[in-house]
Amino acid sequence: MAAQLNEQEAHRYVLMKSKRKQQQMLLSRALLSKALAHFDCTLNRAYEIFNYTTLILDNKSQTFAISITHSGDMAAIILSDQPLRLGIDIEQIKKRNFAELAKEICTKTELALIKTRKNIEADFYQLWTVKESLAKASLRPLTDLYQCDCSAVLMHDRTSIHWHGVIYTVTCLNLQGYKIAIVIDSKEKVLLKQI
Template sequence: MTNHFFKNTLSIAPSFYSYLPRSNNTILVFNANTLNVEHLDLSQYLSPFELSVINRRKRMQAKQEYLASRLLLKQLAKHTQPQYAHVPLNKMSTHFNEKCSKLQLHVNRSVINTCISHSHGLVGVALNFTNTEFGFDIEKISLKRPFEKLAKHFYNKAEIDLITAPTAIVDQAYTFFRIWTLKEALAKATNRPIAQLLSPNVFSEFSQQNLLATSNNIACANALFDVSVAYKKSTDWRCYVLNNLDT
């Protein structure tokens, strides 16, 4: 019954901006660790508010992930929406809306809901133009985690059984992180705190919410990441791994 959640059905392909389809249902992924933040004129890419935020970040990786996520969101808006094609990047701005718990991109007089996920420098973004239930999550697959201990502490019994069923640590890791990204994606799609979805059976939750999921792995910088998407049945999301950000 849960087998389809573990099939790698999410379409993932390497791409450049010039080769991206003009589809609203697009997730962009980029390795932010490759950004040389200190050698970029950030005022060209970030709004005054965003500059104030990134300047408060102490860790370099935090700066890289912040810059990459904002560049990806803005370039995605310019690429998919012709009316934004000539808007300078620093005239677009992202702000967190406390009322709806969404990061929103402000372009001219438009406000677009967004979704962001990052793990160990790998950053993914999407724009939710129709404001339907949608969310995605990226997590690095680490074989060093105590999967059984963590699962027994947080997860549903049915999920624990799936994780502990295989004897190979690699299989346990894949199952553990797939369940984790599904929970995170569902939390974002339904606008619920992740704490509310740790113990419930995530597969039953998807059924109750009438949402679908699709997942896959992304290989990047000698590491493997799991990505899962939660979305409405009428929506087909695709993921593209970018080689550069056109900075």
């Protein structure tokens, strides 16, 4: 798969000191290649990924909205041939001081709800992955999302969140040892296909 990386990414790959980061890059590009096959497209060395939001294939006429994430031994992507705002985040569940982290990233409403639910680890990861995905979809700094009330995702794995004039559809998934959030702007009906 390394042979399919474009020149810029091949250079980044060689400079990576972490084997895990190299594996994550190759895994995400393998997923990208597989996803593109559903659009009758192929990934070859003549592609460009801009700001991790837009994929342009070599013919320059075909563009895709894209979001890429990786954590631990996993990688995930979301890809659309429509000009959508989208984001995806995957997090490997690890032991942490969730009470302190929650105070930093959560709104007062989220903190109050977390206290009533008594599962701070699951709630923290649910909120973190959603906020990370929203940051990617909205192209806003993650720290801005600390002010976004995402408490609805603690009650529903699929919901909507209004942020800076855009309504996003949020889908939360659990995978053994990982939490995943997918965010797509809701201006159009979108069919999600899992690969």
